[in-house]
Amino acid sequence: MSDQMSVHHATYELLRGLGLTTVFGNPGSTEQTFLRDFPKDFTYVLALQEASVVAMADAFSQVIGRPALVNVHTAAGLGNAMGSLVAAYDARSPLIITAGQQHRHMMITEPYLTNRDETLLPRPWVKWAYQPVRAQDVPAAFMRAYAVALQPPAGPVFLSIPMDDWAEPALGPAVIREVSKRVAPDAARLSSFAERIDNSSRPALVFGPEVDRAGGWLAAVALAEKLKAPVYNAPLSDRVSFPEDHPLFQGALPLTIDGVSKRLAGHDLVVVIGAQVFRYYPFIPGRYLPEGTELLHVTCDPDAAAYAAAGDSALGDAKLAIELLIEKVAARPADVAPAPLAWPRQVPATSNSPLTPNEAYAALSDVRPSDAVLVNESTSTMVQQAEWLPTVRSGSFFASASGGIGWGVPAAVGVALGDRERGVRRPVIATIGDGSFQYSVQAVWTAAQHDLPIVFVVFRNGEYSILKSFARLEDAPGVPGLDLPGLDIASVAKGFGLRAVHADTTDEIREQFTLALDADGPTVIVIETQPQDAGLG
Template sequence: MALDVRGLTFDVLRAHGLTTLFGNPGSTEISLLTDLPNDLTFILGLHEGSVVGMATGWAIAHERPAAVILHTTAGLGNAVGALATARVNRAPLVVIIGQQDRRHLAFEPFLTGRLDGLAGDYPVWVGQPTHAADVPGAVGRAVHEARTGHGPALVIVPMDDWTVPVEEGATLAAPDVVRSTARPDPDVVAELADLVNGASNPAIVVGSGADSPAAWTALTALADRLSCPVWQEAFGARAGFPQDHPRFAGHLPAGRAALRQALSGHDLVLTVGAPIFRQYHFEPGPLLPPGTRAVVISQFAEEIHRSPAELAVHADPGLVCAALVDAVTEHPEPAEPIRRKPVPIPPYEGLLLPEHVFTELAERLAPDTILVEESPSSRPLLHELVPAREPLGFVSAAMGGLGFGLPAATGLKMALPHRPVVAVMGDGSSIYGIQALWSAAHYGVGALFVVMSNGAYAIMDWLASEKGHGKAPWPQFTEVSMSGLATSLGCPAIRVTDLDGLREQLDAIVPTLGERTEPLLLDVAVGTL
């Protein structure tokens, strides 16, 4: 039988034991509450303060979340005082708030609620699902947010969402079970180990939250014990595993179809220090291949609460993985070892390409180099050709907006003056943070800024042409001189236009990076994609 949003949401509530619903209904909740299934009980309160108060007592008594249904602005407004009390009483509540029909919200019809923010800071979390299909996952996440935050978590749902059909096998943005442990609880470790030991072909996915010496040590030991591949999350801002390790399989793709293909054959994916899974362009279908189970370990609650995992562990990844090494059964080596395809390097024919720049850097950079990246069009090549070999070996902007690389590299070198710091930038990216060069020069920050100048937003040009969006309206900006901008800000700069010149400059500069106290910008002329 095909489910709709309402039916799937009821399944989520059942899974978490929220079968008693406290409410004072209005017209925006009619489609949710009429013809309730027999296993769900509705408790009427004659005022929203009573509704939330009863749910608060229920939650305190049972030491788990209680479910509340409120009616748009009037219902939430009447309940604010009681919600504040629930927060201070540390009572976990899952509060579903009705909203007018999504299809005409733009016209602000009668009973439209301006609901986000109406309860002030008292909710521990507020979710407004963008699409009807996101409602069940948002309710599931609210359960975990209420538990972790010890207070009311709100979900705002337009009234027409409840009858929208849900695609079979839809992925909900919430885990089934969350465990929290300050230190590795033996029972939690045993629960993790049972899932891992039950898998015949596990895989590990790592992310920025695993970028620490302790996590790297634990994860290399765990990967060896499981004889399994280790993938880096897509768009990871830091490396969660040594990328020159023989078990490193590469970076996960950011599209669902390619992601399923990459993880096909694995019956369990253990994700450490990252959510499941970061995407870029939307693609339909599930995140994981059919039959693949998912487990996530992260120290960040907001990551695990939106991860579609069978088990989510909110804890320090390094400590949990270190305990897990001794708890899991050793797996035999796979018949087919990991074989990463080498990146073809086009011959140099008078025009430098990013592949040439990265190859030359890889041959010279010390293992403890901190590589800061902000070159969107060539980032995949950089990952393949210049691996992170030590913790904090790779740093990038987690959000994706431009302007991070130059100032971040400057700050990293200020904080760690004896580690080599190299920023690999596009010229378009550099312009967003170019002012940081003045600070680098003024305060004697010896970072190397390698700016690949093509006078274009190469990633945007590629997206416009490859994705079939038509002719781009933006012009190139070849008249902008990165070396000229650098020198005007007091930062020494050298223009490089050929391979011999690049090699000469890198041979002179790279050996000095550990103790260098003067910044340098290499303005490297490269071809466009």
């Protein structure tokens, strides 16, 4: 045992060796012993609330394709972070979330800021939660956390670390191990899937977020083109895994049981790769599949395979599975390809006041750079977003995986920081509803502090439109709290140090967006729009 090396030193050497040199956090008193003498080769990203901390790290991890390190404040900070932790878990983001714990010598008396039952609070939204039994186990716990977070299906893990552990002597340098992040599918089972595809008369492909996460975008295109099969986005996908301007693309599947079944009518086989079968909400009953339709399911997640409502499953990495299928399936003739999807892109010659979401997105489409990345959390305008701002490149669309709101604003910060980490500069467009913007508005401060190339486009319709749509669908009149009068979004953004403007016409949208692209740092553009039904049924 070394008399010189502390747990603090051994852990930072381990983190350095694993490439975990960016820490997302909001420092609390029980975390300061971890953060003391913060190394100059590490970066600390400060966010002003823990939900934003985790959402930034989530998106950052998705962009760089590696685990990210998060530090929150004991139970209180972890409680703040829980909403974003749900999103990170559903997005399969490999986060290592740490929280300080009270001094070991006092924990028996449950002093102020004790994290009671410390491993229970983050469950079930982490793969593993642990508090080391002794201080000397802290570095090894980080190594195990790294391995668990990265192995498929990836996801967040949690470590609770007593504040006095860092000064204790270490056992020596931590052992760094490499772990695999891909699991190959059973080749024989994929061969049987390929045979069933070849024997089908009208197969359909459904690609989900696992494909893009696995780097399988080009492979997905190659498989679709070999089969000449129509391609659908999985419902409520947080990533897009196929170019939405491709002739084989047929749009996203609906959100309901009945809607999915009707949309897939006419296909005798549906092949779902990298998605749940399916994400349903709200409840509109119907057949899970059209009569006579079979389903094949490929996922890296054993749970998703187990709770699928229909179909035969195979476990494995999405990209590897697609590449194997390309080798095994027979090419189909060009005349079986579906007709290209026709978007109903109709904009009035004269603009409305306020603008419709259709008009606002159409104006944005005129000035969006081809390399821009989109972060979307305008839930009532998802259809217009897909129509006017289609995703045409891998890794260029991100949305919350959980359904909770407040993720989009800090996620845009995480995406931009992830690009900076990997030496890429591209504009980040965050399309955010005015209600969603309020959940994590403090995250724009971090964007300003880091001079990030983000354009926050806030659609100001003065209400929770998505909730009013649900109320109509669920026959629930008289629900309170769905209107949002009196929000001065531009003034709030300016108070956090951002350039903020209003754009009330399509010409002003084009002008202000172009100026925002040339600005040093982030801009908030507030667009007053008409409320609309989200089309959930």
